[in-house]
Amino acid sequence: MPSDPQSSSSPAASPVSSGRERVLWLALLLMATVLAFVGLDETPFWEDEAHAAVFAKNILDFGYPTGFDGRNLAAYRNGLHLNETFVNVKETWAQHYLIAASFALFGVTTWAGRLPMVLCGLAALALLPWLSGRLYGRARPGLAALALLTLTPTYLLYIRQCRYYALAVLLTLLAVGLFTYLQSGKWRSIFGFSLVMTLLFYTHTLGCLATGAGLTALLLLPQHRSRLKPFCWATAFAGLLALPWIIYSRPWDVSVAEIIRFASPGYAVGRELAEGYGNSLGDRLRLLWLIWRDFNAFSLFPFLFAAPSLYWAWRNRNSDESGVRQLLVFSFVFSLALATFSPQFIQSTAFSDFRYQVPLLPMLALLSALVFMRLWQFNRLAAMGTALLFIGTNLLGLLPFYAKLSGGNEALARYISFPLPGYIEEISTPRSTMTEAAFDLLQKTVPADDTLYVYPESEALALIVYLGDRTLFSSIIAPKSSTIGQVVADKLPRWIWQPPADAQWILQYGSPVPGLTRVLESRFERVAALPVYGWDTTRPEPHLHRYREPTRFDKTSQGVYLWQNRFPTPREKGDEGAP
Numbered sequence: 001m002p003s004d005p006q007s008s009s010s011p012a013a014s015p016v017s018s019g020r021e022r023v024l025w026l027a028l029l030l031m032a033t034v035l036a037f038v039g040l041d042e043t044p045f046w047e048d049e050a051h052a053a054v055f056a057k058n059i060l061d062f063g064y065p066t067g068f069d070g071r072n073l074a075a076y077r078n079g080l081h082l083n084e085t086f087v088n089v090k091e092t093w094a095q096h097y098l099i100a101a102s103f104a105l106f107g108v109t110t111w112a113g114r115l116p117m118v119l120c121g122l123a124a125l126a127l128l129p130w131l132s133g134r135l136y137g138r139a140r141p142g143l144a145a146l147a148l149l150t151l152t153p154t155y156l157l158y159i160r161q162c163r164y165y166a167l168a169v170l171l172t173l174l175a176v177g178l179f180t181y182l183q184s185g186k187w188r189s190i191f192g193f194s195l196v197m198t199l200l201f202y203t204h205t206l207g208c209l210a211t212g213a214g215l216t217a218l219l220l221l222p223q224h225r226s227r228l229k230p231f232c233w234a235t236a237f238a239g240l241l242a243l244p245w246i247i248y249s250r251p252w253d254v255s256v257a258e259i260i261r262f263a264s265p266g267y268a269v270g271r272e273l274a275e276g277y278g279n280s281l282g283d284r285l286r287l288l289w290l291i292w293r294d295f296n297a298f299s300l301f302p303f304l305f306a307a308p309s310l311y312w313a314w315r316n317r318n319s320d321e322s323g324v325r326q327l328l329v330f331s332f333v334f335s336l337a338l339a340t341f342s343p344q345f346i347q348s349t350a351f352s353d354f355r356y357q358v359p360l361l362p363m364l365a366l367l368s369a370l371v372f373m374r375l376w377q378f379n380r381l382a383a384m385g386t387a388l389l390f391i392g393t394n395l396l397g398l399l400p401f402y403a404k405l406s407g408g409n410e411a412l413a414r415y416i417s418f419p420l421p422g423y424i425e426e427i428s429t430p431r432s433t434m435t436e437a438a439f440d441l442l443q444k445t446v447p448a449d450d451t452l453y454v455y456p457e458s459e460a461l462a463l464i465v466y467l468g469d470r471t472l473f474s475s476i477i478a479p480k481s482s483t484i485g486q487v488v489a490d491k492l493p494r495w496i497w498q499p500p501a502d503a504q505w506i507l508q509y510g511s512p513v514p515g516l517t518r519v520l521e522s523r524f525e526r527v528a529a530l531p532v533y534g535w536d537t538t539r540p541e542p543h544l545h546r547y548r549e550p551t552r553f554d555k556t557s558q559g560v561y562l563w564q565n566r567f568p569t570p571r572e573k574g575d576e577g578a579p
Contacts, residue, residue, distance in 0.1 A: 121159025144369035422547035
């Protein structure tokens, strides 16, 4: 076993080498491909996917990610992402252009929007043996990690999203692997690593920051100290390539107070303001705990694996221990950076923003894989049983037990779930969601070029992607106080920023806030009530995703409802013509 598996000349650093390993590698990739592609377009985009898709769609017409297409405005969170010319400057653009390229090749469809991200997720799986060779000095733990992620629904759900998640996973994995080549000091290695970090910056800025923090921490380990100089050069190059975006987007123009004020229009904004942003050390430590608790809860790296991993990291006898030490240091510092810089409301959350943590899944899979391999050497039956619990249930993370201890009223068995069978059933069974039901209803009921207000406002994004050419959506921009300021009144048609009371139709998902209830009661007549659950259960967060659409809910307050204005609206009186 080589003493330094990161040596560029080490034969063990290469990917799968034996014929048997190649067959297993290909078989696992084929299985992952089937599980990732089956039913890929069965459900429409949910709000975060639609947010990426609508900017990608507009790139085809304008060449850049504008939120305004001439008819409708993608004004997510009251226009927080937009500058004065309606360009998205709060997110970097790599994901939008990648999705736009797929749209250009295959058309603006759900399948095309998700395709490039699935391919990125599968590429990350294919590279796991290579990364394992760089960290452990052998490819076999990477094959075991490939098997674990292939059969982990959480990973599969995230790479099937028309969103940056899978691209960030691939680039983070590449960054960690290419970091190990910096020891040679060759300019080719420096530029390669710098390019990947730059692409990661333009994919997800917070993820790039966390990855950079994790790799910087690795420089403290003895085997990586020789990489300090080339790492600094590469970081400097990446910083220069990121500088144009920083100058253009002007991130300093948006204050934390503005983010808080406009992050949740129509919700409990007052409570958020009263609680504050949550910048105390205690808040950040709590978020760090939530991050690792959620990894455990969804059986991605159970707490039960922490003790042996820490023991192996402490030992220094072979490259296995060296690889575990590097993975633990990188993963912990990565999550520490997320806990420090995450924009989520800490004091009012019960879960971490799991989407930020997805790039760590391959690292945790490599850690878990070594646990299974060592257990296999000790007792194969125990290893197989533990693997089945890991893959097929939520028991290894002890989730049912502390859910019950937290005050659950159901029997313990009701908290036990089987994610993999649920995932297979979901992708192989037709599923009707609230968004699809709304599509059908609007196409049958709402005339072309009528104005529609959607509650919650974020749900309008998916409708804009699919129905924007026939419906005019009210985006509810605060005219003189939101991020894009007074340009709303000067540059946008009235139907975009008109209040709900002036819309010809209102589409309501679930129960409205009191203010909207008063508008509905005073001006609108309900014309349709769909018996579908008015909350999107297709989103990938493990604690929010449902493998089946709920059938037991209050049909009078938790469904989907369409309301028609009983009074003439400004557009009906001729104040505003159709575009």
